[in-house]
Structure formats: structure tokens, C-alpha cells
């Protein structure tokens with residue numbers, strides 16, 4: 001059965017375009033239902049869900065946030081077959097389920113570097129997780145898509161030139177942002193997802209986690225949006241680190257000292 005399925009799939013793919021190849025890849029993935037939402041359920045995805053269950057004792061809000069990001073995204077995809085055919089569903093699952101590994105507050109977390117933003121810790125952790133499985137079919141390009149989706153999670157305005165998979169990982173995380181419900185997701189799906197994974201402490205948890213990041217690794221929060229949690233809540237953290245501004249200003253002073261007579265015409269005034 002499996003073999004004949006594969007053969008027919010290849011025949012269709014070879015006769016058609018790249019979009020059919022993508023669709024074909026998704027068609028052969030096993031699925032299950034979680035919170036009444038159909039999702040892909042490969043061994044890799046099952047392992048990712050197991051992995052984040054480790055957050056439940058200390059940070060139950062984190063587990064809920066990761067599950068909802070995946071499920072909201074999957075619900076939106078199930079609601080639009082065109083959209084669904086465009087997305088690498090397994091990469092989407094991994095990219096959403098593991099997008100905040102760097103929030104892990106357990107002592108000895110494998111994803112808590114001393115000097116990198118949590119998005120980078122999370123992206124590297126997700127890529128390592130996939131690589132450790134030694135699966136065929138995980139090209140550098142697929143790995144890069146999940147890495148990009150995770151590291152760009154808070155930078156939606158930088159996405160326009162990116163591939164659709166990366167964009168949709170970020171879009172799925174954004175479904176968690178405060179605001180009205182998205183028209184891409186059915187109300188029934190919102191209700192069943194929030195019923196099973198309530199969002200009633202996600203912002204208290206986020207506030208605490210970001211403060212903890214500023215406290216435990218200021219070098220990884222400086223010059224990111226988490227900086228504000230350090231300046232607001234961490235005694236001795238110091239003032240806001242406008243690193244980019246400081247760097248340019250320093251260069252400017254050096255430049256004026258070195259080339260006092262160079263011609264520069266300002267067009268601001």
C-alpha cells in the first residue's frame with residue numbers, strides 16, 4: 001500500500017510543478033487530532049511534543065503557549081487548502097512547537113546560553129533537535145526555514161522577502177498576540193484550542209521569563225526588546241543599552257577627529 005502510494009505520488013509530481021511536490025510531501029504524513037484540530041503526527045513531531053512537556057512543572061504557561069501556536073497555525077491551514085498545500089507541515093510543527101526553547105528556566109537548561117538572545121538559543125536548539133534524529137529529508141534549506149522562523153519570531157516587519165514556511169511560523173506565533181481573533185481561524189477551533197490549552201497565565205509567565213532572562217544573561221538581552229524588562233525590573237541592570245546608537249556615535253566621533261575637513265552635506269535641515 002505504502003509503496004504504491006509513493007509511486008503514484010511521484011508520478012503526479014514528475015508531471016507537475018513544484019507546488020505539487022510540496023503537496024505530495026504533506027499528503028503522505030500521518031495525522032492525528034489535538035483539541036479537535038487535525039495536525040501532522042510524525043515521530044519527529046511526537047518527540048517535539050514530548051520534549052516540551054518537560055516545561056509543564058516549572059512553566060506550564062510555556063507549554064500551553066507552544067501548543068497553541070502550533071494548533072492555531074494548523075487550524076488556519078486546515079481552513080484553507082491552498083494555504084495548506086504551500087506549507088511544509090512538519091517544519092511548521094517543529095518551528096512552532098520549539099520556538100521558545102530559550103525560555104526554559106530549569107537549571108542546566110541545554111538552551112540557555114550566556115550571551116545570545118533567546119530566539120537564537122531557541123532556533124539553534126530546534127535545529128539540533130532535528131539533526132539528532134538523523135532523518136533523511138531534512139535538507140539544509142528546511143533546517144534554515146525553521147531557524148529563520150524561530151529567530152525572526154518577534155520581527156514580523158523583517159519578513160517580506162522570506163519564504164512562505166518561515167513567514168507562516170512567525171504568523172502562527174503572532175496568533176498568540178493580544179487582539180481580536182484572526183479571520184483565518186474558525187471560532188470553533190479557537191474555542192477548542194483555548195479550552196484544552198487555556199491562555200490565562202501566558203502574559204504573567206512571559207513577564208516573569210523575560211525578567212529572568214535579563215537577570216541571568218544581560219549580554220543576551222541587551223539591545224533586544226527584552227532589554228526593557230531588565231531596565232524595569234532587574235536592580236543593577238543599568239540603563240537601556242542603545243548599542244547600535246552607541247556604536248555609530250563612537251564611530252562618528254572618531255571619524256570627525258580623523259577627517260575634520262572631509263566634505264559632508266546634511267540634507268536634514
Ligand SMILES: *[C@@H]1O[C@H](CO)[C@@H](O)[C@H](O)[C@H]1NC(C)=O
Nearest residue numbers: 079080081082083084086184
Ligand atoms: C487561501 O489562501 C490563499 C493563499 O494565501 C489566498 O489567496 C486565498 O484568498 C485564501 N482563501 C480564502 C477563502 O481565504
Ligand SMILES: *[C@@H]1O[C@H](CO)[C@@H](O)[C@H](O)[C@H]1NC(C)=O
Nearest residue numbers: 175176177178179194199200
Ligand atoms: C486568551 O483567550 C481568550 C479567550 O479564551 C481571548 O479572549 C483573549 O484575547 C486571549 N488573550 C490573549 C492575550 O490573546
Ligand SMILES: *[C@@H]1O[C@H](CO)[C@@H](O)[C@H](O)[C@H]1NC(C)=O
Nearest residue numbers: 204207208211212232233234
Ligand atoms: C512583572 O514582573 C516583574 C518582575 O518579576 C514584577 O515585579 C512585576 O510585578 C510583574 N508585573 C505584573 C503585572 O505582574
Ligand SMILES: *[C@@H]1O[C@H](CO)[C@@H](O)[C@H](O)[C@H]1NC(C)=O
Nearest residue numbers: 113114115216217218219220
Ligand atoms: C558580557 O559582555 C561584556 C562585554 O563584551 C564582557 O566583558 C562580559 O564578560 C560579558 N559577561 C558575561 C557574563 O558573559
Ligand SMILES: *[C@@H]1O[C@H](CO)[C@@H](O)[C@H](O)[C@H]1NC(C)=O
Nearest residue numbers: 255256257258259260261262
Ligand atoms: C583642516 O583644515 C584646516 C583649515 O584649512 C587646516 O588648518 C587643517 O590642517 C586641516 N586638517 C587636516 C587634518 O587636514
